[in-house]
Every structure is written in C-alpha cells, then in structure tokens.
Amino acid sequence: MKKSIIIALVVALLFAGVNSFANSIDDQINKNQQELDDIKKRLNEGVESLDRNEGQQTDIEREVSALEREIRDREAKIVVLESDIVDTKLAIEVKEVELIEAEKEVQFQNDRMEKRLRTMYKSGNFGYLEVMLGAADFTDLLTRVDKIQMLLDYDQETLLALIEAREFVVQRKEELENYRLKLEADKVEVQLEKVKLQASVNVLEEKKVLLQQDHKALSNQLNELNKDADKITSILKDLELRKKYVGGKMMWPLDLSHTSISSPFGERMHPILLTLKLHTGIDVRAPKGAAVYAAQSGQVIYSDWLGSYGMAVMIDHGGGIITLYGHNSALLVSPGTEVKKGDAIAKVGSTGRSTGNHLHFEVRVAGDYVDPYDYVTNPSN
CATH class of the missing domain: 2.70.70.10 (Glucose Permease (Domain IIA))
Known part of the structure; x- marks a missing residue:
C-alpha cells in the first residue's frame, strides 16, 4: 500500500515537473515572442521612416533640379545682357565719334558763315555797289542780288542742318546711355535672383545631407534590429524544439476515398x-x-x-x-x-x-x- 502511494507520488511529481517545465518554456516563448513582436513593430516603424526619408530626399532632388534649371536660365540671361551691354557701349563710342565730327562740322560751317558775314560787313554798301555797277543790266543785277541772298540762305540752312544732326547724335547717345544703364540694372537684378536661387539650393543641399545622415543612422538601427530579431527567432526555434510534441500520429488530411x-x-x-x-x-x-x-x-x-x-x-x-x-x-x-x-x-x-x-x-x-x-x-x- 505504502509502495503504491510512493509510486503515485513520484508519478505526480514527474507530471508536475513536466508541466512546470512546459510552463517555463511557454513563459520563455511568450516573453521572447513579445520581444520579437516589439522588434518587428520597431522595424516596421523604421522602414516607414526610411521610406519617408527617401521620399523627402527625392522631393529635395526635384526641387534642386528645378532651381538649377532656373539658375541656368538666369546665367543665360546674364550672358545675353552682358553681350547687349558690350554692343551698346560700342554704339555709344560710335556716337561719341559722330558727335565730335558733327561738332567740328558745325564749328566749321559757323566759322565760314561768320567769316563771310564779316567780309560783307567790312565791304559795306561798297560791296553791294560793286555788284550793282558790275551788272550788265537790271536783270543781271537782280540775278546777282539773288545769288548773294541764296549764298547767305545756304550758309544758314547748312548750319541749321548740321546743328540738327548734332542734336540728333546727342539725343541718340543719351538714349543709348539710358539703355546701357537699364541693361546694367537688369543684369544686377538677374544676378541677385541667381544668388537667391543658389542660396535656396544650398539650403536644400544641407537638408539633404542631414537626411542622408539620418538615413544612414536609421539603416544601422534596422540592421541591429534585424540581428536582434534573428537572434530571438533562433531562440524561439530552439524553445519550440524543446516543447514535446504530444499529438501522436497524424490523420490523413482528406477523405479516405482520396489517397492517390x-x-x-x-x-x-x-x-x-x-x-x-x-x-x-x-x-x-x-x-x-x-x-x-x-x-x-x-x-x-x-x-x-x-x-x-x-x-x-x-x-x-x-x-x-x-x-x-x-x-x-x-x-x-x-x-x-x-x-x-x-x-x-x-x-x-x-x-x-x-x-x-x-x-x-x-x-x-x-x-x-x-x-x-x-x-x-x-x-x-
């Protein structure tokens, strides 16, 4: 009787030990599974962060490309403006030469007309008397007077035409100067736009560098998490193997009429x-x-x-x-x-x-x- 009681107690203790062992393994499995689930959650969050990071980098690259296109556009405008400025300066130099020549012509014509007038003034009526006495007849006299008047009119008209031409050159030179100043102002404005665009590019490039650093850090974290996940998965695999399979022989998974x-x-x-x-x-x-x-x-x-x-x-x-x-x-x-x-x-x-x-x-x-x-x-x- 005592022997049977002892055997019963031993069997009970053995079953208790088995159950305790099984419970211990189950507890370890649950603990490791929870840790693995937490790691997987962090991995998913990390992957989402990486995706967002890469998306932000892509957006920045698109913005930088657009800004660089605008910068190239401004550079092309600056080249055109500089070319126009050079052409305008050359045109101004030409007008300056023309102005000098025009002033010489005006001065020459003015001097010639003054000389003619002084000569006629000094001659006084005698000059006219000579013209009158030297005339063959009245018609010849009128002709000679008309010629003198025509000569005076020609001198005056020539002088006025030269003065007008000089004024035109002066006006054209002023227009070219104003145009050059406008081109210079436009060039400065475009250069400022280029500087602002480049500053925006620099800011975006700095953001991209920071994102790349974050991306590297996130990738390293994910690598470590994957290593931890692999380690825990291996532990879970070992724990599962330590659990005793008590299912016995499995049944055929179809009706017995389907065995081929x-x-x-x-x-x-x-x-x-x-x-x-x-x-x-x-x-x-x-x-x-x-x-x-x-x-x-x-x-x-x-x-x-x-x-x-x-x-x-x-x-x-x-x-x-x-x-x-x-x-x-x-x-x-x-x-x-x-x-x-x-x-x-x-x-x-x-x-x-x-x-x-x-x-x-x-x-x-x-x-x-x-x-x-x-x-x-x-x-x-």
Missing part, C-alpha cells in the same frame, strides 16, 4: 518550371471542393494567399511542428483559430502554381521540410 499520390516528397522535375527541385510535400489527387481536414489539433497561424501555394492554411501543432495545406479553392478557418484533429479547414482546388485540382500537404519541423509519411500514414498502403 501524384507527386511524392523529394527531388523531382517541376511540372511547370521544368527544373529539378525539392518537392517539399506530397500531392494528393482530389476533386475540386473536396473537404481538407486538419491532420492534427493545433492553432491556425496562416490562412490566405501564399504565392505559388495559392490559397493556403498553416497550422502550428507545437514542438516546432507545422503542417501546410496548399492550392485550395476555399479557406474555412482564419488565423488564431484553434482546430481539432479532423476539423474541415479548406476545400481542394488548383490555385497558385498548379496543374490541376489536388492537395499539397507539407510537414515542417523547426522550419525544415520533412517527409509527411514520417507523421501520417497513407490509408491505401
């Missing part, structure tokens, strides 16, 4: 890619819509489209063991759902990279693909 294998586990020539690849599970022929069952109890960790697997379900059975059911036409469970062995979880289909209706069934241990026949028995064998 179209492709076993192992190396094979891929029917679509036509390359030698590891077939990571077994393919079981079944009609579209046939029920797919959970091979063992566990928690659904994925139920959605999964690349080449198409519509897929993944179930975690503990102990690092996960089963996958691929190419379904419909999914009947959602992530987080606790399922029991034999629960319907999907319907057979041909979604994803598939050549026909079938179930792709996988078993993974600690992330590694294993032959499903190590865990499930084909009822047709």
